[in-house]
Amino acid sequence: MSHRARRIFSLLFATAVLVGSAGLHAQVTTATLYGLVSDSTGAVLPGASITATHQGTGVSRDIVTDERGEFALPALPNGPYTLKIEMAGFKTHNRQGLQLGAGQTVRQTFVLEVGQLSENITIAETAPLVETAFSGQVESLGTLEARELPLPRRNVQGLLGLSAGADSGAILRGVRLNGVGAGGTGITVDGTEANSNPEGRALAQYGGQNQIDVISIEAVEEVQVVKGVLPAEYGGVVGGQVNMISRSGTNKFHGSLFENYQGEKLLARDPFLSSTTPKPAVKFHQFGGSLGGPIVRNRAFFFTTYEGYRETAGMRILGTVPTQALRDQILAALPFPETRIALDPLPLPNEPLTADVGRYVAVKNRERRDNHVVAKGDLALRSGGNLSVTYSRMRPFTVTPSVAIDGAN
Incomplete structure (x- = not known):
């Protein structure tokens, strides 16, 4: 291929990518964890080693705190995490069961105790983490609700009806949030648009002939309902946004x-x-x-x-x-x-x-x-x-x- 032909091909490819992405909205499907590491007196600890490990897949992310003792771990897949913090002169800090949801942004403070690095302090999370960087109303329903609740015909629409302010019973194959019509509710799966019709949003596909709405309940990892003041990535909706995250494999069959x-x-x-x-x-x-x-x-x-x-x-x-x-x-x-x-x-x-x-x-x-x-x-x-x-x-x-x-x- 000549140099001119390669330039033309590259230009056409770039144009196709730009045109294809023009109508896409950036949907956040991962979590971000911000943290501050300090000692018992409140003094920040720069240079502390942080390791976040997904408990299901074993995939880990490493980072070191900056000069202010802070760290940021963006783009974390949703699920439970174990956080390990190590620094010379302090006991190893282990935080287990950090449950992170799709699109969640969490800020946490971690206090290290003086001691040997070989000594371990393990803390198991029991309460859900509080969203501190988002003013909207977020309600998440996980695999436990999807598997255990007696949903009619095993349809995800029955799961959406459990959210406060949601009405999915009076509408044919749709969901209303906060009193706004079904056309004001956006629906995505793994960050991709999943509405049957952008001008008449609904869960139904193929003109309402499908019996399984959007995605099988067996493949649902998390259903997140976002209401209130919506951030910019949820453009085009006024009632709320329904984000569905599909299940992934783990280290165990x-x-x-x-x-x-x-x-x-x-x-x-x-x-x-x-x-x-x-x-x-x-x-x-x-x-x-x-x-x-x-x-x-x-x-x-x-x-x-x-x-x-x-x-x-x-x-x-x-x-x-x-x-x-x-x-x-x-x-x-x-x-x-x-x-x-x-x-x-x-x-x-x-x-x-x-x-x-x-x-x-x-x-x-x-x-x-x-x-x-x-x-x-x-x-x-x-x-x-x-x-x-x-x-x-x-x-x-x-x-x-x-x-x-x-x-x-």
Whole structure:
């Protein structure tokens, strides 16, 4: 490739990157820990060695306090951490269970005691860390809530309804925050826009045909609801922001299997059905599992999950259709093939109304299916950063019965 061709290629590549990133908003998915290290008299300790280790992955970050005894650890993946502080002439300070959430900024003061470096002081965190650098209202729901709470159809929308000031029940596949319409709520997954339509924000995809909203609950690590005064990175929303963080692998292999089943024998009969109409069949299966673990310990990890959705449910359909006498009159007046094509799909009435039309009442099956896959890989970079790649795919399918023909989506 000539020098001129390389310049043209570089220019086109840079233009594509700039154009592609013009519509993106910077969403913070990692945490930042600021700290001050001092002795028991309050004097700051410059030169203290700090090591922050993620308890799940074993990935560690090292830093040294500056001349003011302060340090900053940005871009920390969410999760529990162990903080180790060492300095000659002082006991080693270990702080365990520092739980950091997505987008969280925490400031902490650490006091070292005089003693031998071989002596250890271990403190286990029990209370959640207080957000001190952000004026908004933040509520985080983690994997414990996602796994243990009985959510309807294992849908993440049921989890959002637990947040104060959130309303997800009165809206079709959406969530309102602080009384603002659903269009004022932004939704992201791992910092990427996840709204079905930027002009009409909702959890539904594919025109509402999907049965698993946004991401499988099995793949959720944290759901963060941000309200109040929003920072600049949440541009374009007025009600609030919903940030979902997907699960990652750790140094231990972990997996799960689940099955949710319902059948017509477990359900009551529709009181509006006539005594001669049989009870409609109902078959519901929601199943799947997950697997995650290390590829290279303390360095590379994977996590994947699959969720299947199968539902067959009887629906009572009702419509007004022409009688055979009226059909014969129409065909006599319009003796064309197109006329018969329009009339043939219509059933004959089973409840008479007049000589020309009657009511057709029946029970037909509605079928809904969905296959949802999430795969994620994480790599701890030697420079101290973290590279994550997440892939998700859903394939919903719906057959809705009607009086004339069934419609598939």
